[in-house]
Amino acid sequence: MEQNEKLSFHFDVDGNDFTSAGEASVKVKKLMRQLGFSPELTRRVSIAMYEGEINMVIHANGGVADVYVDEDCLRVVLADEGPGIADIETAMQEGFSTAPDNIRALGFGAGMGLPNMKNYSDEMKIDSIVGQGTTIELKFKVN
């Protein structure tokens, strides 16, 4: 984790280690508590980011996560160089998942991640190119 001047935080998300998946989100949750954000916003941000982080690990072999804290807005950007999402509209549907059985045995792959990220954020933007990767930006209004 590196902290830059404008209060932003950068995390590398390891795609080879499911055990550590979610570490960045745990850190962000702790940081938000320390920075005095409301429990309600902290919960929304951390759930959405955790879903995105897990997705990068199980679908895209890892990536990077950046959190930008501004006065009236908190932004989480998750970027990977994985396979990309061919049909974003379908991927956004509740219950749609391409996760294999071994992922389901680990407790994930119900196809609720992307819908959850949309529900918990105020704005969600997905940019994805098949064969190149996916970038998801989540925006949360502060106050």
Added chain:
Amino acid sequence: MELSQVAEILEAKVLTGSEHLDRVAHAACGSDMMSDVLAFVKDQGILLTGLVNSQVIRTTLMMDMGCVVFVRGKTPSEEMIALAENIGTVIMSTQLTMYESCGRLYLAGLGR
């Protein structure tokens, strides 16, 4: 219901967080699917599960659930216990099945 009472009803061993047993939970959730927990839990303070991995602990942190009960005698790794300790999550382990664990807590009034 206080977590100390939960431990008593489930005849559970407290593996970490014994200093937080005065925490109060108003409802619980039983699931092995963390995806479902992330999508559907509202203010349940306890997760009962038969799944054992670090994501269980992280999921409960994200959901602000302060307690995990592993059913059927499942025991978490040292690493998971250390993670829970670090974030202040209570971990218990009971020999009871998921069905009986949920049933006992429900009968005792939790979540009703």
